[in-house]
Amino acid sequence: MGKLFEDFSLGLFFWQAVLFIALIFLLKKFAWKPILDSVNDREEGIKNALDAAEKAKLEMQNLQADNQKLLKEARAEREEMLKEARDIKNKLIEDAKGEAQEQANKMIMQAQAAIESEKKAAMAELKNHVATLSIEIAEKVVREELSSKDKQLRLVESMLGETVLN
Template sequence: MDQLLNDFSPGLFFMQAIILLIIILLMKKFAWKPILDALQDREDGIHNALDSAKKAKLEMQNLQADNERLLIEARAERDAMLKEARDIRSKTIEDAKGEAQEQAHAIIKQAQVAIEGEKKAAVIALKDYVATLSLEIAEKVVRTELSNKDRQLELVETMLDEKSLN
């Protein structure tokens, strides 16, 4: 250190100090300003990126909320549609049952009418058959009875007696 103090020259010191000041001024004018501007731009970029990230996060949260809301609405709509489909199915089944019952009643009524008509037709046919059979029997009896002359007179007298008694 002693040697440094012995070799110290004030002219050289001032000259080096002036060169250092000139270099600092030049650096300040040409280097520091662009470096500080670049650092400021970088800091602004980082702040903008952070702000954008916050906005993106908020948008993402909003989208998630919207998606949840849409999902809930879609589920509610699906449930409503399923309920409506079940109601329609039940109504269709009930309508079909009612229509089937009405058709069954109509068929039963038609069958009853047909049976009644067949019954009447059978009774009429039976009456016709009995009447025809009775006429045939009466004809045979009358032929047998009227074939004999004595028998004819006796029958006429019996009929006249019956008429007189009434």
């Protein structure tokens, strides 16, 4: 340190100071302005990129919210369609049951009418058959009863006796 003070020259110091100031002036005039401009441009570009990223982020959030809303609406619409389909299915089933019941009742009534008709026809045929048999039996009995003259006279007298005159 002591040697530094011993070798100190005021003229050399003056020229070094002048050169340093000139160098600073030249740097300020030609280098600092372009360097600061490029740094400012870079800073502005980064700021714009950050702003654009923030806008993109907000837009993405809005799109996600819209997508969620559309998805929710689609789900609600699907549920509504499924409910309508279930209602239509139940209505069709109820209509089919009602129609089947109506047809079954109609068939039962037709069957009952057919049974009643067959029953009446059978009863009429049975009555005819019984009447025919009764006539045949009566004919045989009367033939036997009327086979002799005595029996014929007794029969006529008994019938006359049973007859009440008004």
